[in-house]
Amino acid sequence: MQRIVGCSAVAGDYPSGVYLTEDRLHEIAKDARSGLRDCLKMIELHARDSASAFLNPGIVLTAVAAWERFIVDVCLASEDANWSVENTGWERKYDSAVPWPGSRADRQANSAAHHVNEVLMSNGALSSPLTASWRLHVPTAYWGADPTEWRWAEYSSAPPEQNRHLIREAMLGAKSARDAAAHRLYYKKAREAQGYRRLDMTDDEVDQRDWCYVWQSDNTYKTGRKTAGNPHPGRPTIQHGYARGVVALVIQLADITIETLREHQGWAARDSQLPAEWFCRTMPAGREPCAGMTLWNGQELSR
Numbered sequence: 001m002q003r004i005v006g007c008s009a010v011a012g013d014y015p016s017g018v019y020l021t022e023d024r025l026h027e028i029a030k031d032a033r034s035g036l037r038d039c040l041k042m043i044e045l046h047a048r049d050s051a052s053a054f055l056n057p058g059i060v061l062t063a064v065a066a067w068e069r070f071i072v073d074v075c076l077a078s079e080d081a082n083w084s085v086e087n088t089g090w091e092r093k094y095d096s097a098v099p100w101p102g103s104r105a106d107r108q109a110n111s112a113a114h115h116v117n118e119v120l121m122s123n124g125a126l127s128s129p130l131t132a133s134w135r136l137h138v139p140t141a142y143w144g145a146d147p148t149e150w151r152w153a154e155y156s157s158a159p160p161e162q163n164r165h166l167i168r169e170a171m172l173g174a175k176s177a178r179d180a181a182a183h184r185l186y187y188k189k190a191r192e193a194q195g196y197r198r199l200d201m202t203d204d205e206v207d208q209r210d211w212c213y214v215w216q217s218d219n220t221y222k223t224g225r226k227t228a229g230n231p232h233p234g235r236p237t238i239q240h241g242y243a244r245g246v247v248a249l250v251i252q253l254a255d256i257t258i259e260t261l262r263e264h265q266g267w268a269a270r271d272s273q274l275p276a277e278w279f280c281r282t283m284p285a286g287r288e289p290c291a292g293m294t295l296w297n298g299q300e301l302s303r
Helices: 022-048 055-077 117-124 164-183 186-194 240-265
Strands: 136-141 144-154
Touching: 022 240, 055 117, 055 164, 055 240, 117 240, 136 164, 136 240, 144 164, 144 240, 164 186, 164 240
Parallel strands: none
Antiparallel strands: 136 144
């Protein structure tokens, strides 16, 4: 399925310095590609030996780090004339809000718009919200090594429950799983992920846990933790099918963002886009890593 991105000419009232250049975007995209390639290498190692479950937290950590570094660098490079990929660093005004639209930090950024949209539009990188271009396939469950129950979602389309909420849920679920792996808080984060949003709750009353779907183990036989009323039993671990779904999510979000910025600025097509084979149902033979593997359970990713 093809994405259709509505682009308009650069507005005349943009700031005089639009610092996000084609070369800068290319350098940022190359760094994101490197991080995501590491994820695919770990997926390939796991496929060789299913006992390599210890790789799953690393896959999630690396994929989420690649997304955070990518989108924060895009924002920094759009506002700083002296930015370079060699001296980039964390920026407190962006780090918790920009990568995660709909999060509590994003809602507290003192803006009616998502913080990432406000930054990129005010800096002249885009003339319309970046999130409006996010149209992608979202895995909403997993089984064993496979992400499953893929759903098509468009961030700005109605109804929000089947579009914007679904993308937020997937993104913030990945963030929660990353936090669990980084700080070894599996049980705490798994309990939070089982929270459900009440219909009468406003956005200000909802924090990240209410967007997270449970990533706990789907193997009830190993753990014996199946109890009445618990729809997601099992020891809370990062399962491989879930980890692959996170990688698929980040691949699509990063590629859509690169393409949206490139098309809006009128930059010629170059190899900034992520490799086309990463979006295929089956990785082509001879293309490393993961040559010949069916990565996404038969789902073709959106680009």
